[in-house]
Amino acid sequence: MRNVKILIIFLMVFSIINVDNATSKPINEGSTYKLYFLGGQSNMEGFGFAEELPANTSNPPQNTMIFVGQMAFDNETHGGVGVWQPLTPGLGTGFKTDGTTNELSNRFGPELFFGLTMAEQSNDENVAIIKYALGGSGLAEGVGYSNWHPDFSDGAGINQYDNALKTLRNALVPSDLDGDGIADRLVPSGIVWMQGEADAESSQAAADDYRANLARLMGLLRAALRVDDLPVVIGRITDSGMSDDGSVMDYIETVQHAQQDFVKNDSCADYVTATNDLPYLDDGWHYNTEGFIRLGRAFAESMINLEQRCGHTE
Template structure:
């Protein structure tokens, strides 16, 4: 399917259902992909989780048809930058992103309810047309006609195909429960025109992602981008970051089921000036989980 609403495979028609998993989509660019070092994690986060399952879509450039493929596996580090999957097996890296602490935190604060996470993020990607190292612009038609938005749809399709994500021999049901979005750096670094279009582009994309997950009222958590100031020319990594930050906040303020996570305001960047420390990614994932649980309460959206 090229565009429009993705048809999610529902398992409710089967007579036997062993487990129902709330499923969360985590998407964006490099700070969602993750540059944390797995060796820095505490023991709780460094080993595979027993009741949290993760599908990480293969992150590739626009026009590459191998994007979005992956397999379900227990949540564990190694799905940050450098992770690869061909849809049958996965090659783990030595990095992680916010998904690790997000999954553990959700499981903990929601009464040990099993959790499923679908992640697709591509470093350097933008949401404006033609911006970044890959674009989420939904109506891309050049070359193969496949871009980051299509890779996201592929990830959803592959993630919802299996009938037994925990491989316990019984049928499972996946119920979309929320969206977490960490992105905007590429758009904030491109031009003032692109930055000023960010709010409209973000609203359009979140509308389409909600539609793909078959719930127009899904909670959305937005991570605030931050500028490191580590630029030798003018002290700004992203010249228009304040415009995008304002756009992110405005989107949240005008959406009855959205939250703005600003925890990165207090986190340090590593030497490249774009990414965060391992500790920062842990804090970010925990903040995402806490914001999501509050949205479930405030939006009257129950968690399965």
């Protein structure tokens, strides 16, 4: 299993190289996009309601494209397929794609206002987002409805790490993102990660392992994108308190400390704590529309600040 995943990473690296060299035309004839990978579980998947958005968010920015990999549980084979499109609401939970066409939902996640804010602050630079997230997924082996641990294998041997790699590989194969007939160039520029609730809810052992599991996964994603010190923004998980004992996740403090420690010891990582006062839906797990608007903006502001010292815009 490990050797297969190493091969997948190699194929992804090859794909990224081919994006830069997919045409004999001079590279500056196409568009250059700053590329960001957004991943995690349900609060990255997105539960904001599109119909509650301000009217001016319905028009996609011309310089921002997004590829959302189809969400799939472990051992399902359809995960990671997708198609590039302009950034728009409807790419949250319930979104579906067959790799040819996209079926928008009525939900959105942090990707929307992350992309809008990055576009506003980009000084006319193009922005490309690749997103893969699945609600309830964990990092510790066997934790969650599905699992991100690189070594965890069950059934057909396909987990969320595999789906993320497949999403990246599929997204990086096309050479013409904007459909103008000219090959484009993608420059890996950052990772945004919103996950940890499954581990914080599962057990003390899963929470204790979160620091090592997070560091390993971020390292592997950086390797897949070929930048060892690629900027990484981590979203702090929070507890709504909507349970009989006042805590939805019994081991949340351990995971929060693990997230903070990872960022503290990585000079190219940042910790978004705007989640501390984001409003929740009545389910007690997911932020509401206002929460996802604020979260997306906070991720973008963190990334912009982080890029000033760790950005890679070759």
